[in-house]
Amino acid sequence: MYGVNSGILLVDKPKGITSHDVVARTRRLAGTRKVGHAGTLDPMATGLLVLGVNHATRLLHHLVGLDKEYLATIRLGLGTTTDDAEGEPLAAASADRLDAATEEAVAAGMRRLTGVIEQVPSAVSAVKVAGKRAYQRVRDGEEVTLAARTVTVAAFDLLAVRRGDEFVDADVRVECSSGTYVRALARDLGEHLGTGGHLTALRRTRIGAFDVDEAAVLEELDVAASLVSPADAARRALPVVHLTAQQATDLGHGKRIEASGAPALSPGDAIAAIGPDGRLVAIVERRGDTLKVVTGFPPEEADA
Template identity: 85%
Template sequence: MNSGILLVDKPQGITSHDVVARTRRLAGTRKVGHAGTLDPMATGLLVLGVNHATRLLHHLVGLDKEYLATIRLGWATTTDDAEGEPLAAASADRLDAATDEAVEAGMRLLTGVIEQVPSAVSAVKVAGKRAYQRVRDGEQVELAARTVTVAAFELLALRHGDGFVDVDVRVACSSGTYVRALARDLGAGLGTGGHLTALRRTRVGAFGVDEAAPLEGLDVAAALLSPADAASRALPVVRLTAQHAVDLGHGKRVEASAAPDTAAGEPIAAIGPDGRLVAIVERRGDTLKVVTGFPAEEDGA
């Protein structure tokens, strides 16, 4: 099995680790990883790396994301989603006041660069232990706010039900943003409480869910994107001469005149004349230094 990046459309009701485990069996290798999990209730795009391409995942984790979601106004829950215990219900007057205009005004307050407190039931580590595990162990968890960017928080539809209002939204955001926390905070701002009932990840960087293969009947070899293809869609690219490809392959620095003008420390995909991803590099003065090397594929690798 060659190395590559795999785009999978995760079904509802299983964990991201379940997808990784199934892909390991299908690919016949233990070397499968992911560039960011989805909750079991969520569906949509998972970006996986197979074999040497797992080294690329570190450079894909920070890509921006896009989601389609449904937020239910009417009550909050202990987990900020439908799997948690319900908290106090909102009054009918509060729900009647949740008009399109009021909801959009609340969403505008949660758009742009904001300070967001992650959901207590999240994968954020607190003193070396996942927050969700601390909650399951009966601990009270208070997480610090973090700066995130919500580039778009768009109202798609609003439906009034019996004791609730369902709000369909599109969210485009920086990595590390919790859509569950947006649901919680929108409901808190409107005085209705709120939680997430559906979530689908539609995009990670330049990778769209419309390109993703369903997990059922997955043909890993046929679905693999080459490391060079994946890296060139996520990062700036420098095209190497044959000699520079050899030198970088040996860990040497090469001169940077052909590289795009990037900030120091920004990763660049270095692609050889044969179209292979040789390394992820970064500028160091007038040279390029290897950050992550990618060995040439061997038969059966």
């Protein structure tokens, strides 16, 4: 039972609940407190959450940095205090500004936000400021100004534009590096166009090689049937080195092994070390001509 209940879960989070709510429900269904997730979704957002169950939570650290894909709707016409529909509205744009927000102008503004950019996270983000989450500081009445960070927006595609009486809605697709805030893209696009902007819908459709089409609906989640083994999950997220039985034993004891046969990566890059029985033995990194254990997985983690 212990081994069966260890693995990675792909869950399609519904709107209106927190990522922690999904974790809490999964803990009850799995019968264990050892459940975590790789990457928070706001309550208004839907889509893919990657969860780890039991010792597979150790793998989450190596999944959280994967690139993401989102589908979103950006409403141009006013900004909000949270850069999404849950915040208080700010000043509305003039009719002239909205008229100037043509499909061509919106697409041009999006191109300015594509590639390697400097982005200031939303003040109500989970970024820590002196050990405290920014959103908590905002709730406590503090003024929060976050530093810009370098992020990569690999794709920012305009899918459709819909015009209302006092707004323009843009449906978009975003591919981005971990740590990119789609809310901030909406804010910055609105600032560039002079209309203000905020998110009204957000759906995460992909994390690395994991797609929301594979995810279980939370209300129908069968943990045992939905688990992806740690080895299968690691193969999809990381380069792999295949071990001999002796190498698997040595890594299991925390020893270093020769790096022959391992991918030629930079020092510090994570590699999934898979034993001859198909089990994830460890996440390792190259140190000179050897491989060193970064995260070990006990024998009980045999594939379900």
